[in-house]
Amino acid sequence: MKMIKNLTATVFAAAVSFVSVTCAQAEDTIKIGIDASYKPYAYVDPDGQLAGFEIELIEAVCSEIKANCELSNVPWDGIFTALETGTIDMIGTTVTMSKVRLEKNDASRMIYRVGFAFMVLEDADTSKGIEGLKGQAIGTIVGTQSYYDYIKSVLGADTDIRGYDTADAAVLDLDAGRIAAFQSDNLQLEQSYVSTGNYKLVGQPTFDPKYVGDGRAWFFKKGSPELVGKINKGLDAVIAAGKVDELGMKYFKTKLVTK
Amino acid sequence: MEVVAPYFSFWLKGAALTLGLSAASFPISAFLGLIVAFAAVSPSRPAALAAAMYINLFRGLPEIIVIFLIFYGSNIVLTMLAQPFGIQIGGTNPAIAALIALSIQFGSYAAVIFKDWMGVFPRGYTEAGLAIGMTRLQIRRRIVVPLLLRSATPALGNLFLVMLKISALASLIGVEELSRTTSIIAGSTREPLVCYLIAAGMYLVISAVSGFVQHRFEVAMERSI
Numbered sequence: 183m184k185m186i187k188n189l190t191a192t193v194f195a196a197a198v199s200f201v202s203v204t205c206a207q208a209e210d211t212i213k214i215g216i217d218a219s220y221k222p223y224a225y226v227d228p229d230g231q232l233a234g235f236e237i238e239l240i241e242a243v244c245s246e247i248k249a250n251c252e253l254s255n256v257p258w259d260g261i262f263t264a265l266e267t268g269t270i271d272m273i274g275t276t277v278t279m280s281k282v283r284l285e286k287n288d289a290s291r292m293i294y295r296v297g298f299a300f301m302v303l304e305d306a307d308t309s310k311g312i313e314g315l316k317g318q319a320i321g322t323i324v325g326t327q328s329y330y331d332y333i334k335s336v337l338g339a340d341t342d343i344r345g346y347d348t349a350d351a352a353v354l355d356l357d358a359g360r361i362a363a364f365q366s367d368n369l370q371l372e373q374s375y376v377s378t379g380n381y382k383l384v385g386q387p388t389f390d391p392k393y394v395g396d397g398r399a400w401f402f403k404k405g406s407p408e409l410v411g412k413i414n415k416g417l418d419a420v421i422a423a424g425k426v427d428e429l430g431m432k433y434f435k436t437k438l439v440t441k
Numbered sequence: 442m443e444v445v446a447p448y449f450s451f452w453l454k455g456a457a458l459t460l461g462l463s464a465a466s467f468p469i470s471a472f473l474g475l476i477v478a479f480a481a482v483s484p485s486r487p488a489a490l491a492a493a494m495y496i497n498l499f500r501g502l503p504e505i506i507v508i509f510l511i512f513y514g515s516n517i518v519l520t521m522l523a524q525p526f527g528i529q530i531g532g533t534n535p536a537i538a539a540l541i542a543l544s545i546q547f548g549s550y551a552a553v554i555f556k557d558w559m560g561v562f563p564r565g566y567t568e569a570g571l572a573i574g575m576t577r578l579q580i581r582r583r584i585v586v587p588l589l590l591r592s593a594t595p596a597l598g599n600l601f602l603v604m605l606k607i608s609a610l611a612s613l614i615g616v617e618e619l620s621r622t623t624s625i626i627a628g629s630t631r632e633p634l635v636c637y638l639i640a641a642g643m644y645l646v647i648s649a650v651s652g653f654v655q656h657r658f659e660v661a662m663e664r665s666i
Contacts, residue, residue, distance in 0.1 A: 215615075219628030226625050228447030230454070255625065256615045260509075264615075267513040268520045269533075 212249050212409065214240060215256035215270035222373065222433040224275065226255070235433040239293070240274050242425050243416035262287075265403055272413070276398035288402040291414050294426060294438040295397035297368040297387030298332050303356065304380050311385045312336055318362035319344055321352040332393045333365055349374065356381075372436040389439045397439075444630045445639065455622025456643045460651075462540060462611065462618060463604045469544040470604075471597060474551025475586065481556050492552070499549035505610050507546050512538035512614045539611035547604055554596045558589050591662045598655035602648055619643060 216236060218224040224234040232253060244251035253274065256264050264270045265287070276293050277283065300312060300320070308314065316337050322329040324345030333343055344361055346352035352364045353375060364371075368387035375381045388394065402410050420426065421440050430438035481492035499507065515533045562585065570580035612621035623640040627633040 219625045221629050221631060225629035226448075226451065227629070228451065230451040254615065255617065257613055257621065257624075260613055260615070263509075263513055267516045269513070269516050 210250055212244070212251045212272060212413075213270045214251055214253050214272045214274040215261055215264050216240070216253060216274035217258040217261060218255045219257075220275075235429050236274055236276055238429055239420070239426065242420045243413060246419050247412055247416035249412065249416075262401075265401065268403070271402065271406070271409060273401040275400075277401050279396040279399050283401065287404055288406055288410050290400040290402070290410060291417055292397035292399050292440070293417065293421075294430070294440050295389050295391075295394060297389045297439065298329065298365065298394055299368040299371055299387035300363040300365050300384040301356070301371045301375060301381050302363045302384055304382050306362075306382075308382070308384045315363050315384065316341075318342070319360065321346055321355055321361035321364045323347075323349065323352070323366060328393065328395065329365055332388070335393075353381075368436065369434045373434045377435050442635060445626065445632055445635055448626045448630070452619075452622055452626065452639070452643070455617055455619045456647065458536070458617060459605065459608055459619040459644075460647055462536065462543070462608050462616070463601065466540045466544040466547065467601050467604060469540075470547035471551050473544065473548030474553075474555050475589075477548060477552035478555035478559060479581070481552065482559050496549045496552050496556075499546050500553065502546070504542070504546055504607050505613065508539055508542040508610055508614060511542040511545075535611070535614040535616045538614060539608065539616050543604060543608060543611075547600060550600055550603075551597065554593050554600070555589055558592050559585075562588070594655070594659050594662060598652070598659075601651060601655070605648060605651065606644070619647075 216224050216232070218226050218232050218234065218237070220234075222234055224232065224236040227233045232255065237253070240251060240253065254270065256270060258275065261270075261273055261275065265273055277289075278296075279289055279292065283289070300315060302308060319342040320333055320337065321344045322333060324347060330343060333341055344352075344355070346355070349364070349366055349370060352361070352366075355361050356364050363384060368383070371381075371383060376383060391397075400413065402413075426438050426440050430436060477492045477495055480488040481496065483489055483492075512533060512535060515538060519533065566584050566588070567580055570584050575583070608618060609620040611618055612624070615621070617625070619640060623636050627636040630636065
């Protein structure tokens with residue numbers, strides 16, 4: 183019972199201290215919500231501290247514009263609701279700029295574009311490039327329409343496309359020779375598979391907006407041009423200084439495309 | 442397993458918050474339940490009506506909706522109230538919102554438990570109290586409440602276990618209790634199955650401990666008769 187009493191006391195103490203902190207908050211604090219459960223984008227290290235690509239980028243931008251940023255770990259499911267209700271001012275998770283999202287929210291400038299690529303076994307013959315994959319079975323992630331459209335337009339509409347639920351399942355079939363190549367986003371392929379030395383990409387990934395869309399950005403409540411302008415200024419400076427390239431190499435083992 | 446091991450202290454904090462959240466909101470909901478139960482059986486019509494409304498409303502609403510309404514709703518209200526004064530409020534702490542939501546919601550369940558016990562409460566006790574000149578308040582405090590708490594302990598213990606598990610819904614508004622901690626660690630280590638198995642083990646330990654505490658409590662109650 184004593185333990186429960188202590189716990190109760192801890193919870194209340196935490197609550198009371200929180201309330202006083204928020205009341206003392208200055209007006210220029212930017213509350214940023216981020217779902218830190220996606221390694222390497224954003225995650226939690228064993229000490230319970232936030233870490234990852236997005237965290238470091240936010241810290242760089244905030245120190246560039248000398249803003250007081252308050253990061254909190256908000257689950258993805260509720261992150262847009264949190265934005266709408268003013269619980270947070272900005273979504274720090276980099277979100278794909280889809281038409282529907284842009285209608286309802288403001289977005290920062292594009293931070294990076296995710297490319298599409300084909301991956302094969304390290305010892306496969308890739309001398310003919312992507313053309314060499316024509317007529318063979320290609321694996322991809324099931325239900326991602328943009329992947330299917332891309333494969334069909336570069337390899338022909340009659341390509342044998344096999345959909346997998348997860349990248350790991352597709353790679354298992356790649357190992358077993360059931361598919362000739364696995365098509366997915368270049369960040370995932372490079373960071374999780376190519377970096378092991380057992381796989382390689384066929385040619386260069388494509389970043390053509392026709393296939394890959396408008397890239398990823400940070401999101402804000404509709405009608406906050408002041409904040410968006412401030413953040414964009416910081417982003418421009420940080421990107422120009424090569425920070426995104428540096429973080430890309432650190433977390434994704436590849437250079438990020440920021441244009 | 443080696444990947445997950447360094448996260449244990451972070452994990453235990455989550456487990457402590459799960460236990461702490463329920464341990465803090467349970468007494469509140471029991472107290473709320475007791476008051477509502479007295480109101481429900483009171484001769485005053487407005488009080489009885491209000492109690493019936495509260496019970497039916499919160500017994501009927503899903504916990505997740507109450508949690509969302511209280512958390513996001515309070516943020517909207519606070520912002521609206523603060524705007525005319527030109528101040529900015531940091532927003533509700535998700536843990537406090539969850540605490541309030543769980544207390545209010547489970548207060549309705551507790552109220553029904555108490556109300557049912559009041560229905561079968563022997564009239565003789567109250568009459569005996571009146572006979573020796575006790576006031577209505579004294580009868581309630583010295584006779585009715587202690588006996589009610591004793592008879593309702595098993596049902597309340599059950600309710601506590603339900604609350605422990607329902608409190609996992611607080612993870613959806615960002616409270617870093619056991620469920621949210623687990624999904625963060627699963628995403629940070631890319632070992633979801635191991636993480637969820639460990640979390641299942643932790644939930645079992647927490648409910649075993651609370652079952653043990655309840656048992657000791659019941660034994661102590663028996664002795665005190």
